[in-house]
Amino acid sequence: AQSVTQLGSHVSVSEGALVLLRCNYSSSVPPYLFWYVQYPNQGLQLLLKYTTGATLVKGINGFEAEFKKSETSFHLTKPSAHMSDAAEYFCAVSFSGGYQKVTFGTGTKLQVIP
Amino acid sequence: KAGVTQTPRYLIKTRGQQVTLSCSPISGHRSVSWYQQTPGQGLQFLFEYFSETQRNKGNFPGRFSGRQFSNSRSEMNVSTLELGDSALYLCASSSSQGERNTEAFFGQGTRLTVV
Numbered sequence: 001a002q003s004v005t006q007l008g009s010h011v012s013v014s015e016g017a018l019v020l021l022r023c024n025y026s027s028s029v030p031p032y033l034f035w036y037v038q039y040p041n042q043g044l045q046l047l048l049k050y051t052t053g054a055t056l057v058k059g060i061n062g063f064e065a066e067f068k069k070s071e072t073s074f075h076l077t078k079p080s081a082h083m084s085d086a087a088e089y090f091c092a093v094s095f096s097g098g099y100q101k102v103t104f105g106t107g108t109k110l111q112v113i114p
Numbered sequence: 115k116a117g118v119t120q121t122p123r124y125l126i127k128t129r130g131q132q133v134t135l136s137c138s139p140i141s142g143h144r145s146v147s148w149y150q151q152t153p154g155q156g157l158q159f160l161f162e163y164f165s166e167t168q169r170n171k172g173n174f175p176g177r178f179s180g181r182q183f184s185n186s187r188s189e190m191n192v193s194t195l196e197l198g199d200s201a202l203y204l205c206a207s208s209s210s211q212g213e214r215n216t217e218a219f220f221g222q223g224t225r226l227t228v229v
Contacts, residue, residue, distance in 0.1 A: 034217065036220075041202075041222075041223075041225070042222055042223070043118070043120075043204055043220035043221050043222045043223050044204065044206075044220040045220070046217050046218075046219070049217050090157065101147070101159055101162060101170045101172075102147070102159065102206075102218060103159070104149075104156060104157040105156075106156045107156060107157075
């Protein structure tokens with residue numbers, strides 16, 4: 001079975017500060033890992049993904065995440081928060097060889113304080 | 115390239131009625147998945163279709179059903195609506211090649227309100 005745990009349902013950072021959103025996964029097979037962002041009343045937009053290869057993954061809008069197998073983690077970071085980053089972020093996992101079933105975490109709402 | 119299109123965007127239905135939601139995937143994508151998003155339960159997988167066949171199914175009652183057409187467009191149907199079915203329903207498409215996963219691209223969702 002696969003699952004995702006996101007630590008912190010709400011995170012607040014000051015504009016210009018480091019953004020760190022935590023995600024730990026559980027998967028019995030090599031995982032595919034994703035971070036999605038959702039703005040109010042919108043669908044989900046893919047920020048970045050890890051499938052195989054380089055463990056540091058760079059995504060859109062200056063975000064990046066590092067796959068750490070030993071820690072079963074895939075934390076999302078951004079060096080400097082911008083007001084437009086305020087949104088809800090979802091970590092997700094799927095099987096590397098399975099069908100298109102993605103398991104999502106419960107989400108983290110990011111607030112950026114001016 | 116057009117994105118995933120879901121219609122309608124908003125829907126209000128009465129308890130006991132049924133509803134059909136539509137999803138047009140990105141051109142060339144043959145896999146369509148459906149998710150339910152609620153404040154209490156978060157994002158939950160409903161089912162996935164590939165080449166008109168349901169390949170995977172989440173843990174939802176039989177009132178929730180779906181289908182996919184030869185052009186990859188998909189519909190999901192909810193019968194005998196309950197208040198708890200009020201949610202944002204999201205559709206995602208991917209260019210899944212056999213069993214190989216690719217990332218899912220999401221539509222903007224259909225907001226269903228049951229009164």
